[in-house]
Amino acid sequence: MSLDLRKEQVLEAIVISHIETAEPVSSRSIARKYNLGVSPATIRNEMADLEEIGLIRQPHTSAGRVPSQKGYRYYVDKLMKKTELTTREKKLIRAIFAKKVKVLADIIQCTLKAVAQLTDYLVFLSGPYFENDVLKKIKIIQLMPGKALLVIMAETGWVHSKAMDLPSDITADDLAYIELVLNHYFQGLSFTQITRTVLKDVYNELNRYRRTINHILEIMEVVLQEEMKENLYLGGTNRILRQPEYSDIEEVRKLMNFIEREENLRTILQDADPYRVTVKIGEEIKSEQASKYSAVTAAYNIGGNIVGTLGLLGPMRMDYARAMTVVEHITQVLSEALSEESFY
Amino acid sequence: MSLDLRKEQVLEAIVISHIETAEPVSSRSIARKYNLGVSPATIRNEMADLEEIGLIRQPHTSAGRVPSQKGYRYYVDKLMKKTELTTREKKLIRAIFAKKVKVLADIIQCTLKAVAQLTDYLVFLSGPYFENDVLKKIKIIQLMPGKALLVIMAETGWVHSKAMDLPSDITADDLAYIELVLNHYFQGLSFTQITRTVLKDVYNELNRYRRTINHILEIMEVVLQEEMKENLYLGGTNRILRQPEYSDIEEVRKLMNFIEREENLRTILQDADPYRVTVKIGEEIKSEQASKYSAVTAAYNIGGNIVGTLGLLGPMRMDYARAMTVVEHITQVLSEALSEESFY
DNA sequence: TTTAGCACTCATTTGATAGGAGTGCTAATT
DNA sequence: AATTAGCACTCCTATCAAATGAGTGCTAAA
Numbered sequence: 001m002s003l004d005l006r007k008e009q010v011l012e013a014i015v016i017s018h019i020e021t022a023e024p025v026s027s028r029s030i031a032r033k034y035n036l037g038v039s040p041a042t043i044r045n046e047m048a049d050l051e052e053i054g055l056i057r058q059p060h061t062s063a064g065r066v067p068s069q070k071g072y073r074y075y076v077d078k079l080m081k082k083t084e085l086t087t088r089e090k091k092l093i094r095a096i097f098a099k100k101v102k103v104l105a106d107i108i109q110c111t112l113k114a115v116a117q118l119t120d121y122l123v124f125l126s127g128p129y130f131e132n133d134v135l136k137k138i139k140i141i142q143l144m145p146g147k148a149l150l151v152i153m154a155e156t157g158w159v160h161s162k163a164m165d166l167p168s169d170i171t172a173d174d175l176a177y178i179e180l181v182l183n184h185y186f187q188g189l190s191f192t193q194i195t196r197t198v199l200k201d202v203y204n205e206l207n208r209y210r211r212t213i214n215h216i217l218e219i220m221e222v223v224l225q226e227e228m229k230e231n232l233y234l235g236g237t238n239r240i241l242r243q244p245e246y247s248d249i250e251e252v253r254k255l256m257n258f259i260e261r262e263e264n265l266r267t268i269l270q271d272a273d274p275y276r277v278t279v280k281i282g283e284e285i286k287s288e289q290a291s292k293y294s295a296v297t298a299a300y301n302i303g304g305n306i307v308g309t310l311g312l313l314g315p316m317r318m319d320y321a322r323a324m325t326v327v328e329h330i331t332q333v334l335s336e337a338l339s340e341e342s343f344y
Numbered sequence: 345m346s347l348d349l350r351k352e353q354v355l356e357a358i359v360i361s362h363i364e365t366a367e368p369v370s371s372r373s374i375a376r377k378y379n380l381g382v383s384p385a386t387i388r389n390e391m392a393d394l395e396e397i398g399l400i401r402q403p404h405t406s407a408g409r410v411p412s413q414k415g416y417r418y419y420v421d422k423l424m425k426k427t428e429l430t431t432r433e434k435k436l437i438r439a440i441f442a443k444k445v446k447v448l449a450d451i452i453q454c455t456l457k458a459v460a461q462l463t464d465y466l467v468f469l470s471g472p473y474f475e476n477d478v479l480k481k482i483k484i485i486q487l488m489p490g491k492a493l494l495v496i497m498a499e500t501g502w503v504h505s506k507a508m509d510l511p512s513d514i515t516a517d518d519l520a521y522i523e524l525v526l527n528h529y530f531q532g533l534s535f536t537q538i539t540r541t542v543l544k545d546v547y548n549e550l551n552r553y554r555r556t557i558n559h560i561l562e563i564m565e566v567v568l569q570e571e572m573k574e575n576l577y578l579g580g581t582n583r584i585l586r587q588p589e590y591s592d593i594e595e596v597r598k599l600m601n602f603i604e605r606e607e608n609l610r611t612i613l614q615d616a617d618p619y620r621v622t623v624k625i626g627e628e629i630k631s632e633q634a635s636k637y638s639a640v641t642a643a644y645n646i647g648g649n650i651v652g653t654l655g656l657l658g659p660m661r662m663d664y665a666r667a668m669t670v671v672e673h674i675t676q677v678l679s680e681a682l683s684e685e686s687f688y
Numbered sequence: 689t690t691t692a693g694c695a696c697t698c699a700t701t702t703g704a705t706a707g708g709a710g711t712g713c714t715a716a717t718t
Numbered sequence: 719a720a721t722t723a724g725c726a727c728t729c730c731t732a733t734c735a736a737a738t739g740a741g742t743g744c745t746a747a748a
Contacts, residue, residue, distance in 0.1 A: 024710090026709070026710055026711085027710075027711080028709090028710080038721075038722090039721070039722050039723080040710095040722090041712095041721075041722050041723070041724095042720085042721060042722070044710090044711065044712075045712095045720095045721085047711090048711090048712080058710095058711085060728085060729060060730070061710085061711070061712095061727090061728050061729060061730095062708095062709065062710050062711060062727085062728045062729045062730070063709080063710065063711085063729080063730080064709085064710065064711090103566065103570060137487075137488075139487065141485055141493075141495075143481075143483065143495065143497060143503065144481075144497075147501075147503070149485075149493075149495060149503065149505060151485075151487065151493060151505075153487060153488075157491075158507075159487065159491070159493065159507030161493060161495075161505040161506075161507070162505075163502075163503030163505070222447065226447060237581060237600070238597075238600040238601065238604050241593070241596065241597055241600060246593070247593050248593070249585070249590070249591050249592070249593055249596070252585065252593070252596065253582075253585055256581070256582040256585060257582065260582050368741090370740070370741055370742085371741075371742080372740090372741080382690075382691085383690070383691050383692080384691090384741095385690075385691050385692070385693095385743095386689085386690060386691070388741090388742065388743075389689095389690090389743095391742090392742090392743080402741095402742085403699095404697085404698060404699070405696090405697050405698060405699095405741085405742070405743095406696085406697045406698045406699075406739095406740065406741050406742060407698080407699080407740080407741065407742085408740085408741065408742090689748100690747105690748080691746100691747085691748075692745105692746090692747080692748090693744100693745090693746090693747095694743105694744090694745090695742105695743090695744090695745105696741105696742085696743085696744100697740105697741085697742080697743100698739105698740095698741095698742105699738105699739095699740090699741105700737105700738080700739085700740100701736100701737080701738070701739095702735100702736085702737075702738090703734100703735095703736090703737100704733100704734090704735090704736105705732100705733085705734085705735105706731105706732090706733085706734105707730105707731085707732080707733095708729105708730090708731085708732100709728105709729095709730085709731100710727105710728090710729095710730105711726105711727085711728080711729105712725105712726090712727085712728100713724100713725090713726090713727100714723105714724090714725090714726105715722100715723090715724090716721105716722085716723080716724095717720100717721080717722075717723090718719100718720085718721075718722090
């Protein structure tokens with residue numbers, strides 16, 4: 001479906017104006033603000049047509065028009081112009097990320113903070129995960145009697161370690177043997193494969209150390225799951241209250257309810273195209289409760305491998321151009337920050 | 345200041361009723377619901393007296409009474425009866441904590457979740473910190489060329505480890521030597537002492553490894569700071585929207601603004617008496633913006649050492665008895681859970 | 689000392705009205 | 719054939735007065 005030029009201009013005017021003011025847009029205000037060189041009456045005619053196609057609608061008979069979900073989609077796909085961040089804003093972002101942060105959690109906090117400074121939407125992101133990371137080596141290092149360190153090294157260079165208690169009758173030789181077996185079974189496997197399969201084989205092989213191996217495998221599982229778990233972080237809850245749609249407390253409650261269920265946000269992130277900025281408008285988000293929201297998402301990477309996704313959630317009347325620019329830029333900065341050095 | 349019995353009964357009725365309904369309490373409703381054996385007129389007289397002392401006030405001339413900050417304080421100190429959690433609720437808590445959680449972050453999540461199930465107030469807690477934990481031993485373990493693991497063991501049994509990159513020209517002997525020196529200087533010192541002092545001495549002693557030692561000290565600092573940082577966790581933001589005081593969006597904004605500034609919450613936790621459940625009402629919280637809120641806090645411990653504090657924040661019209669019970673019980677469960685085993 | 693009774697206050701609800709923004713349609717204009 | 723001026727019509731919103739009712743304070747009687 002494609003519209004003639006003037007219809008597009010009218011639609012664009014309606015979308016832009018409504019995004020800005022949150023109010024229905026009247027034919028007169030379009031004639032005034034956007035120089036289309038025609039009278040309100042003409043615009044009204046066009047509006048009637050646009051409404052028939054379903055791109056805009058009227059909240060009630062004597063009101064102006066607001067874009068429909070379809071209208072926003074048309075706008076995003078065909079009319080929207082890309083925007084840029086100001087140099088000031090870019091500087092701001094650099095400044096936030098500039099602090100030497102060595103811990104993953106801090107970088108995530110920086111990200112949330114940066115986005116919150118740039119938009120009044122909800123920010124959420126799935127923490128880096130390494131489902132496909134491949135295990136390079138396992139080490140068990142005895143720290144003192146009854147206490148050892150389990151170290152898991154991955155191909156990507158990430159190292160995970162966790163302390164654990166040992167039965168007192170385990171000797172250094174035992175540990176060395178266990179380490180050998182574990183490496184034999186697990187080396188070269190991806191994290192997913194490890195948790196799914198081979199566990200049983202190992203268990204049998206190391207039968208005589210049952211108590212210890214149980215413990216070790218349990219801890220390995222914890223570590224791996226920790227690593228593979230796509231942690232979800234959320235921010236901007238205060239900011240979004242500035243959006244006029246949330247001057248009604250009921251709407252706020254609904255929104256809070258929606259984001260309270262983590263899987264809602266997870267789904268949005270998972271449904272995103274990993275290779276480009278994705279825009280989901282209203283019912284395009286696969287969740288009944290989300291029919292009034294829109295989400296803009298983009299993936300971020302470490303050294304080129306996609307490891308997580310960042311998203312903005314806001315009312316359907318979202319500044320899509322802005323949101324896309326922000327999401328794109330931030331994921332890029334985030335990727336760089338993560339790729340720069342090895343983290344814990 | 346002490347009141348005669350009937351005044352106390354009236355005050356108690358007003359507080360309880362207002363906590364329940366969030367509405368001003370009339371003399372008639374007291375006469376009806378609480379059998380004081382007197383007429384509304386008598387109660388009105390008592391109310392006039394109570395108002396004069398400043399324990400209650402009238403929102404406007406023809407309205408009932410609501411407790412004042414002083415009134416709540418009197419109630420909490422002298423009238424309030426302790427409540428108990430139902431066995432059902434206790435079971436619920438057990439269930440939430442029962443899942444095998446090995447990671448600190450998970451336990452915190454459990455805590456937030458449990459409290460959110462039990463009350464409709466904001467929950468927040470300062471994560472366990474170990475300012476006074478004493479360093480037992482440092483180990484540097486080479487994993488592969490250019491990569492080593494820095495392990496910090498504390499007297500409490502907690503073990504922290506972090507991977508780091510090494511200059512390629514460092515030998516195993518070098519590392520052993522560095523380890524020796526570090527232990528020599530740091531062993532037996534508390535984490536606070538380590539970050540504050542001795543760093544310089546070490547730096548001089550290990551001058552010839554400057555590049556490496558810089559790196560190691562930096563990482564040590566990160567680890568220790570991570571450990572000492574009183575992390576702040578927050579939950580229940582949705583739940584508190586159920587409180588009728590937050591059916592006005594402006595109030596919500598103010599509240600969000602208040603909790604957005606972490607130091608506000610930090611201050612509340614720091615001001616708490618570590619040895620008992622603390623109740624701060626209205627202006628007793630040292631923050632201008634908090635004059636309409638109340639907070640109930642209690643500390644939790646690991647093996648008897650206090651390591652953090654948990655708090656509830658709500659409107660002044662808070663169910664103090666309930667809040668205190670919940671806070672007390674949860675901190676206890678949390679302490680047990682944390683003391684049970686060694687975590688990462 | 690208590691309480692019935694009543695006048696008084698003031699927030700809230702209700703209903704009616706006016707105003708205004710905006711549309712849709714028709715007929716005139718270009 | 720396309721545009722537009724003009725006007726009737728719709729429906730939301732603001733305003734105001736009046737009614738309502740909850741609750742008090744005070745006085746006088748019990």
